[in-house]
Amino acid sequence: MVAAAQTPPSSSIKVAALRGLPILGKLLDFRRDRLALHDACVRAGDLVRFPMLTRHVWCITTPELVQELLVEKEASFKKAPGLAVYGKALLGEGLLTAEGDRHRRERKLLAPAFSPRRIASYGAAMVSLTERAAAGWRPGAALDVAEEMMHLTLAIVGRTLFDADIAGDARVVGDALTQGMEFMVDRLSLPLPMTWPLPSNERMRQVVAQLDEVVFRIIAERRAxxxxxGDVLSMLLDARDDDGSSMTDQDMRDEIMTLMLAGHETTANALAWTWYLLTQHPEAxxxxxxxxxxxxxxxTVADLPRLPWCLQVIQEAMRLYPPAYAVARQCEQPVQLGPITVQPGEVVMITIRGIHRRPDLWPDPLAFRPERFTEDAIKVRPRHAYMPFGAGPRICIGNHFALMEAQLILATVARRWRFRLIQHADIVPEPLITLRPKGGVHVEAIAR
Ligand code: HEM
Incomplete structure (x- = not known):
């Protein structure tokens, strides 16, 4: 329900507000169907306020304001509580959650691992691990290709960034990650303290302990x-602070945990949605x-320029189903955003999925059309109309890694296999911290 829509004469930004229930605000909508809440914001305006318990949240649905929030005025904001409080329980002070100087230091430290030259050197491992995974498939066998992609991308992160074989840990990591994200989403809408003796807090501690076991094992193996x-682990071990001190195991743990989790789940989801869409679009x-x-x-990496359609397919899949479907920030000092002033403590979120589906930016927005990503089409599109990796100083450090990986996996698998969807119900997105295909993507693997 739209209560008020006002457009200040000085701006073309349409500010609007959604009404909520007394006290709860939009809490029940948030818990029941978050994506519908995002859609309601998109329909209401460009900058939409809705109440949430004792506060209200601002939702950005237009690319123009992305530039202000994530680029020009990013210093007035920090990460919102979803990551800043609950994400830290899992990730500690790694690159995704660190703020200010610490973030700048960590970003500088990790940047060389994501330079174009270094990323290119990961290509052979990406292809050989994909071939290894596909060698386990039998013609005619049923596969959950979402799960397969999750295992594969975890193995790739382990091998390329930590020179470690963590393929065998895929189930433990996958289950723990799912529970961790469910916990974070739950706490976003019901912010109970982590210190209370609640069963959910205890479960979260167990999840962290399971993941810690994997990460500390990686560190111990390398120390031995x-x-x-030439991998991330070597860089972390070599890193020295200004005073000459090296990183503690805990600091390394936070960085490794962050890269391990942020570096596989999102790419796996992008690929799962890609396979799903391809099975539905035989021509593509x-x-x-x-x-x-x-x-x-x-x-090989050298062949990537000869695989433009594969890249376009992945880009279009991430437009319709952006794995990180929203990002959010919390305001630290009063700051102008479009025509309004955001106050300290207020949360501003960007619905990336909503922007990717705006009909004024994307004609016939629900149609799957990889042609939208030809070089010419990209050139004329407004900035941030497409932003699966975020924007500004905190843009995804792994964006080129992820695109190259997805393109190589798609091409390597498609050489040998064709997937046929074998489930009848529509696949719906499950919006946790990332956007997963709910229940997986079940296909028959047909040898080509
Ligand atoms: C399709 C795959 C991926 C998507 C859609 C994605 C999306 C994103 C987004 C939207 C952000 C910004 C979050 C914010 O502003 O709050 C981000 C940050 C980040 N991503 Fe990714 N990501 C992907 C793959 C990867 C990979 C492969 C890695 C590492 C190997 C990675 C590591 C990170 C890290 C460490 C950050 C934090 C960067 C910082 O704050 O400086 N991501 N990612």
């Missing part, structure tokens, strides 16, 4: 066999086959 292997799928067949060999 040191030496520069056929063009993928034609492109990979024309290569005539397993793809």
């Amino acid at each position: 066999a040191p030496g520069d292997r 799928y056929g063009k993928v086959f034609a492109e990979v067949d024309a290569l005539g060999h397993a793809p």
